[in-house]
Amino acid sequence: RLSSARCTAPGRARRARQKKRWRYLLRHARSIGARCSWLVARRSGRARAMAAPGFPPGFGAPVSGTGKIAYPKHFCRKTVDYSACTVRMLKERTLCPEREASPYTLDASPDAAVEMLPPNGTLSNAAASACTRFVHSALNKDRSSVNAGCWMPDGRRLITASYNGMFTLWSGFSFNFEATQQAHDEPLFSLCWSRGGEWLLSGDGAGTVKYWQTTLNNVKEVSPHAGAVRAISFCPTDTYFATGSDDGTVKVLDFERGTTVRLMPGAGLEAGKSHRWDVKHVEWHPDKAMLASASKDGSSKLWDPRAPREAATLHQHKGPVTQVRWHPAGRYLLSGSKDQLIKLFDVRAMREAAAFKGHKREVSALSWHPVHAELFASGCHGGAVHFWSTTRPEEPLSSCHGHGHASNAHDSAVWGVEWHPLGHLLASFSQDMHTKFWSRARPGEPRTAPRDEEEATEVGAPFGGGGRGRGDGDVGKGGGKGFAGGKGFAAGRGGGFGGRGGGAAAGGAGGGLNAAALAALAAMRPEGQ
Secondary structure, eight states: OHHHHHTSHHHHHHHHHHHHHHHHHHHHOOOHHHHHHHHHHHHHTSSOEEOOTTOOTTOOEEBOTTSSBOOOOOOOOOOOOOHHHHHHHHHHHHHOGGGGTSOOOOOSSGGGGGGOOOGGGOTTOGGGGOOOEEEEEEEOSSOOOEEEEEEOTTSSEEEEEETTSEEEEEESSSOOEEEEEEOOSSOEEEEEEOTTSSOEEEEETTSOEEEEOTTOOEEEEEOOOSSOEEEEEEOTTSSEEEEEETTSOEEEEETTTOOEEEEOOOTTSOTTOSSSSOEEEEEEOSSSSOEEEEETTSOEEEEOTTSSSOSEEEOOOSSOEEEEEEOTTSSEEEEEETTSEEEEEETTTTEEEEEEEOOSSOEEEEEEOSSOTTEEEEEETTSOEEEEETTBTTSOSEEOOOSTTOSSSOSSOEEEEEEOTTSSEEEEEETTSEEEEEEOOOTTSOSSOOSSHHHHHHTSTTTSOOOSSBOTTTTOBOSTTOEEOOBTTTSOOBOEEOSTTOOOOOOBTOBOOOHHHHHHHHHHSOTTO
8 A cells, every 4th residue: 555655646746856956956956165255155144045946954055146056166177298299290200200300381270180290399489389378377376476486396396485485386287286395494595406306405595405305305405605595406427416605615515425426716806705795596408518597797608617717707697697508419508688688609619609689678588499499488587488599689579468468478577488398388386476387389379479469460361370570480470460371380490471451472391272262362462463
């Protein structure tokens, strides 16, 4: 009798209604946290609650101004994964080795993004590796100026060093926060990985240098300086490392013992001094026993750790020298200064090779690309980040622009720029407390962000490239407000299509026009041309 009562039509209808209500609840209450926030809002009186159909007794859902139930919003986090393009490069290298020597071309269409290759697969076009596309802006909850940073040797994470003495780890794929650690009691100013990638050194404002393992376990601490340690650099064999400090000295330390092996004495200076003023940066040669140091006294010096005095003193700039970077091949020395200039010095001929002028404030950061030896990035106190080619020093190849309509990458001084080990990402650190990530532009996207609505319209179709004056192809120039193209209108060195009315011919190595593009050009061409 009981079983027959349960199977009656009213009982089945009641159970069906209950199942429907709970399915509604599970479908709309996406998380326990969101459900709890609804309860808190209801009990505190901050939101008007209504009895939603399908909700258990005592539950309610907050109602928006339109009378609809306000459910929690969901968003997708941006992710940059290099595995797909790397697998594609390895496949083409194996099956089609002749393509590696051919020029790198892509159609100016978003559909061509799947055909992008990593920087190792675009050796013929260094400008295609300029990371101008804004990806993510990371801000730690303990807000402080980000003074330095470096990628983990495997490229999976980024470590940043802040003015409050903390390490912060960010994901190298989705750029989300992972961990934080109080590393020093004083402000941090420098980070450096060993050449083998097994040890990390950090320097703070009290002159202390700490040793860290890859798991960020502190194993040793030394105090070689009386002032802030501004730079640390390992020798090619990781046996020694050099430090530069605000006390005006450059020292070489034994890594295993942690003792000072040599103090670099400057000629004509008082004992115990390497420069007349603060040492802002120091870097060891990629494969030689040679050091380069930059100082606030306006000079750059070359040192042989075995010699009693400096090997050479360079007076290239008219202001304090803030950065020195050895070329990956070791033949040139790049320096940035407060005079807003970046200069390339030929060490073999002992002369200036090129001067790069484009910053409006003092240069504060430099970094060579890990794959393309002719490409480097720079940052200045005004917040701008530019990309340069040693083959074209007249003007920057492209620049980073902040999210929205921001003209600069950052709102304050850029203290550092670091390339991902693969070269497809760039991280910038600034006094505005943000760490920003930049990636390469996709096919059809402009290399330089539009500054107004009119220019944003011009940058678009039919070619998806181009811009005002300079084209999408980095090296080629377009006339007026016309479309500038390159190799396949995606990333090349071609000439431009000048003039707003269309017209003109492709120059240089440009080309790659298809039938649709030719038809578009014919439609844009004025009568009589």
